[in-house]
Amino acid sequence: MNLINKKVTHKLFGTGSVIKHNDSSVEIHFASENKKFIFPDAFDKHLKLHDQADANLLHKIIETREMKQREDEWKKEEELKLQRKNQELRLEHEKLMKSHKLHLESQMVFWCDTEEQHNAFLEWKVFSGVIKSGNNKGKPNKPSRLHQNSAVLLTALDAKMPEKDRRILGVYMVKEDFFGKLCEDGTVPAHSKYRLQLTEQESDQLLSWGYYVAEKSPKKMSWNTGKYRYFDNLWMAQILFEIVSLKSDPKEQELAQQFLQHFCKMNQISKEELPILNRL
Template identity: 35%
Template sequence: MQLIGQPIKHVTFGKGVVTDWNGNVITVCFSAGEKKFIYPDAFSNFLILKNADAQKKIQHLLDVREEERETELKEFQEQQEKKHMLENLKLSPQSQAVFHIDPEQHEAVFSSWTVSTGCYLSGYSKGEPRIPERLQPNSMCLLTERPRGCSETERRIVGAFMVEDDFIGTCCTDGTIQAHPAHRIQLPPERQPLFWPYVAKEPEKQRWGKTAFKYMSNRTGEKILFDCKESALTADEKSRVERFYRYYCKLNRLPSRIDPEAPLPANG
């Protein structure tokens, strides 16, 4: 669009002609002399081009910029609201979930990064999706498997993920939980720790049952994640688990065993 030479009008200085335009500043010659204005902001309140088509294009640019500002403001407000919500979240000491994954489900779970809460096995809601009422943005879903042909004592931790940071368990009526886009880990077979020693030492108490998931304490979750970090071999594995661990401890208001002043590891 060519602006230089275009007739223009200012609400105070009257009629003039555009004599220069460098993309950010527009210069207009009035009878009172040359004046410089911020482009296109000045067209919001002060300047009007005589050329209707050119004025229309500038107005469109102003409208787009206003939409962008409103979007940025909305995103900032949402971030502040989310931060306030996380900082003031009422925590339950048992707000972590441990899921049973069948070996044939393994690939699907880790490709979609979703798990199902299963269904209620009895009562008024029998057959309906089980609602994970205790789960909130501070919650982790620990993924476990019992290898084929092995006893329940051999149940292993194969991965974990945080729920999304706007997840509210009571609203999860379809029973599907989506993983947080960043805080998720899949453990390689050679570094999959046994699950039961973290929650039940006696073999007679190491029973799963028929439910898709069980609740677990926040402190037990911290122990598991810390051990996963300690057993990580590659820099990439350690980076991902340490970030997960710090995020988990922050949201659950648990003391971190990693120096809080230490810089976060770089992404792998």
């Protein structure tokens, strides 16, 4: 709005007229001197426009500006609340990470159905399934053993093939800051670097039952329910060791080697400990 030459009154300086103004300041010529004021704030407290129509319009501008300021302050406060909440979650997460003790079976072997075989490598994550009974029926399974040292072994069984022919499709370390006990949605995301997909020829040479053994029934190869099983850290290290030897592409072999080294470091495993397994 144009306020040039508009008459105003100030409690101390008396009557004057506007000679300059912009979005942040206004200059008034009074009888004795010129004075600068903050615009439009001064019209809310110190200055009064003589023209009532201009005064009403300016009042709406001030009102809109104050509403915007209150909205900005509210947003800032909400952002601070969110930052504080995230900070609390980070501190809780760091505390749990520091107090975590390695479990001897903190690796996951996952059953990929037909659709999941594609999505697992496209999105590099799996869903742990839902609880089938009890008070928490329908809620996602919480993969509580998984931690920074954990890897997820992706497997599949071709249609009409016996369970003993379940193939290993690939493997990934869990995301760097993943903590299974805090996983509420059942999603297990992959590490930003350590993730490997096998070719069909490589997969045919790595059958999961050559490594994964059911503790209670070591000679029984069955998987009737559930999306995943936990298994031994050493077995996962052995699988990674064999993937290194299977990879012929230099870049993939180098990544597999780095994966193995990282895995062994995270699980405090030396290469001398790797078992020589008798495949079933």
